[in-house]
Amino acid sequence: MRMTQVAQRAMAVSLAFILVSCSAANYTAAGPASRQDLARYAIVIEQRPDGQVAHAWIPLKEFDLTKLQHTSSTAGARRSIMCAASGLNAYCDGRHDQCVSDCLKSSRPFVIEHRQYMDAKAQPWRIARSWWCPSNCMETLVDCKKGRGEWAEQYAAEFDEVAPAIDWLKKHRTELIVGTVVVIAGVAFAVVAAGSGGAALALAPMLVLAELVPGTPPGIQHSEACG
Known part of the structure; x- marks a missing residue:
């Protein structure tokens, strides 16, 4: 058979x-x-x-x-x-690397998809950015690769x-x-x-x-x- x-x-x-x-x-x-x-x-x-x-x-x-x-x-x-x-994954990876770089260089609390460091009284930005930037950029990267968030929306509008x-x-x-x-x-x-x-x-x-x-x-x- x-x-x-x-x-x-x-x-x-x-x-x-x-x-x-x-x-x-x-x-x-x-x-x-x-x-x-x-x-x-x-x-x-x-x-x-x-x-x-x-x-x-x-x-x-x-x-x-x-x-x-x-x-x-x-x-x-x-x-x-x-x-x-x-190409979405590669695009998200590139946005992530740029996000971390720009955030760490910023002298003021950096905005990442409507998220911003607000606890300056507990820890000044110049110190907090060393952990806040990588953490929040990574969260945005994960969402992007799942097709969610501003990065993914911008990708969909820009790429065929x-x-x-x-x-x-x-x-x-x-x-x-x-x-x-x-x-x-x-x-x-x-x-x-x-x-x-x-x-x-x-x-x-x-x-x-x-x-x-x-x-x-x-x-x-x-x-x-x-x-």
Whole structure:
């Protein structure tokens, strides 16, 4: 029985990539106009003969997910969940280092996300800053990496999370198998087809799969996947 399932799965993947190749050839990497449109597209990543790795965004209305049903259903009950790195951690680390430096140099109580040293009578700022600055900058760093607070809000406004996530997928494509869930800018995508050696990869929004493919787990919240 197991060998039969493996053979069926391999056949499904092969058929999926025939579909993917035909579909991706007609689209570019332009993709959705905004994050709100992410769930309306499938993502195809493929290594070209010249070694370059390209990607294409395919509107779901033109990407026949029903042909991938067997591929998805044979992925198994266990699913890996990964968060496509968008640079937030590196950004938060940089803000933290700058925070500590600026705070320690400040001759007056430093403000960190509405927090300020107020107990100057008990201990003057010139002494208190040696422990207050590292402690409060660290608290803000932790919140930032969880996507909370002013730093994270400023990052979201300044950086496009989608493009770095696509770069991450290209670099990690050999690690992704059918059934893996990847969170991109808060939208959960499931790997519905994966070629050998990471030659090609296809991902579709989890919410759409839940509607089209019986037994697919419901959409996964960003906090659960990346917390």
